[in-house]
Amino acid sequence: MEKTTDINQVVAVIKTAGGEMTLEFWPDVAPKTVANFVKLAQSGFYDGTAFHRIIKGFMIQGGDPLSKDADNPLVGTGGPGYKVKAEFNPRPHVRGVISMARSNDPDSAGSQFFICLGDAHFLDGKYTAFGKLIQGDDVLEQLGNTPVGSNGSERSKPVNRAAVESIRIVPKAAK
Secondary structure: OOOOOOOEEEEEEEEEEEEEEEEOOOOOOHHHHHHHHHHHHHHOOOOOOEEOOEEOOEEEEEEOOOOOOOOOOOOOOOOOOOOEEEOOOOOOOOEEEEEEEOOOOOEEEEEEEEEEEOOOOOOOOOOEEEEEEEEHHHHHHHHHOOOOOOOOOOOEEEEOOOEEEEEEEHHHHHH
8 A cells, every 4th residue: 555645634543452443643733743653653663562551541552662572671661763852732631642652851752652541631731642542442441441460660561462463554534
């Protein structure tokens, strides 16, 4: 399939063992973040990764290339080898919103993202929200209810791998 480069005309389809989630993007408020996510997805960067951090009622986090190896002790620290400048915006962090994960440095996001399981307004204006779920809320709910154990500092490590089989970028009209 030909790669679509117009970030205004595409959606992301995240395929998991439990089904698919479709996300629309907000290039009007986070154009560089959307372009980066689309580029990484189209290159296959996210295929075979996992949601490595799940906090019930809060969010599911994925996008770490180190999560392709389920036993990698550094999962949660990986990225694409570069950083993306933050694009904080007025879009609220509510259920289904996709946003960029980062460290304490606001401009430290790269490939890791999270999808909100509920309202997380304390993140508003501090993390780059760049889209929202438009299909697959049942899959998001299933992932959010994944049993977790301790990762050392918090109870957020899925007991069973929450794999991302693929993230495809498709024209809006195709969904």
